[in-house]
Amino acid sequence: MSAAEWEQYKISDKFAELTTVKHIVHLPVARRIIEDGKIKSGLVFDKSRLKKSRTSVTWLSANDWSPGSLYGTVEFQFSWEKLVKNKRIYWVEAMPNYHPAAFRFLLTFDEMTSELVTKYDPEKDNGPLRKIDGQWRWHPDYCSEFMVADDFLISETVGIDFVHHHQKYCRTKSWGCIEQTTNPSPQMTSGRLLAYLLAHGVKDLDKHLTPDAGGRNRILDMASAWLWIVLDNIKFVGPLKSDGECDSLIRGALALFGVDRIDDGKKLLALVTGSAEAHAALARLVRSHFNTPSWDFGL
Ligand SMILES: [Zn+2]
Incomplete structure (x- = not known):
């Protein structure tokens, strides 16, 4: 864990404006979220440094996936500007073996004392997430993964959309994902x-x-x-x-x-x-x- 790690993924000439982030789930999970009225944050089970922590997070991403999503078919959309307000930003890790490589940030209300993460200043630090003249930017060649230590109310969604599931892989079900095998439109x-x-x-x-x-x-x-x-x-x-x-x-x-x-x-x-x-x-x-x-x- 060093400052240099995020610089490998820094924004150069190519960037995209960061306005909307998405949480994609399978249809049965979407129904449960609607019934609960919110997306409940959960412990990190993914291969990640934070797996060792007891931090509960909701995963969001800015990416759109033309080959289909690894996470499901129902997309809940949130405003990045609103989400990032009053939160601290930490660099978690890069996942260089993903295709494309992923970068991960953690957003929390509280100060993190854990040595697993590094404080990140988007106005100064030169990584794949920047805030320049009040405008948020990210590097669209990579997979953006934002782990937010918060629940997300359905009433706070700024949009909903529906996407194809990836036809070969599912990140949340190791086998037998119906949406992966039946490919619903x-x-x-x-x-x-x-x-x-x-x-x-x-x-x-x-x-x-x-x-x-x-x-x-x-x-x-x-x-x-x-x-x-x-x-x-x-x-x-x-x-x-x-x-x-x-x-x-x-x-x-x-x-x-x-x-x-x-x-x-x-x-x-x-x-x-x-x-x-x-x-x-x-x-x-x-x-x-x-x-x-x-x-x-x-x-
Ligand atoms: Zn699936």
């Missing part, structure tokens, strides 16, 4: 999460999904289009057609979709008399959830 993951939010009446992420004045929202359009297609593939055989009956059934089916029981949800919805009634019930639920009476599918 961002549309499918967003649709399943929307089903969960609608069925349970969860409002905490509404600010990222609510339609604009023109009735559109990128995430809501993508997620509701997936649900529309699922409904379109049901063979409707049932007798139920009143609005009240269809509204109850759609809520039940979405609750099943929301816990990955797609086929069971489809069987339940098949009790509706036809596709038009089912789609209309879904539209009514979206309108009522977001309080947007004129909303319709953006297909």
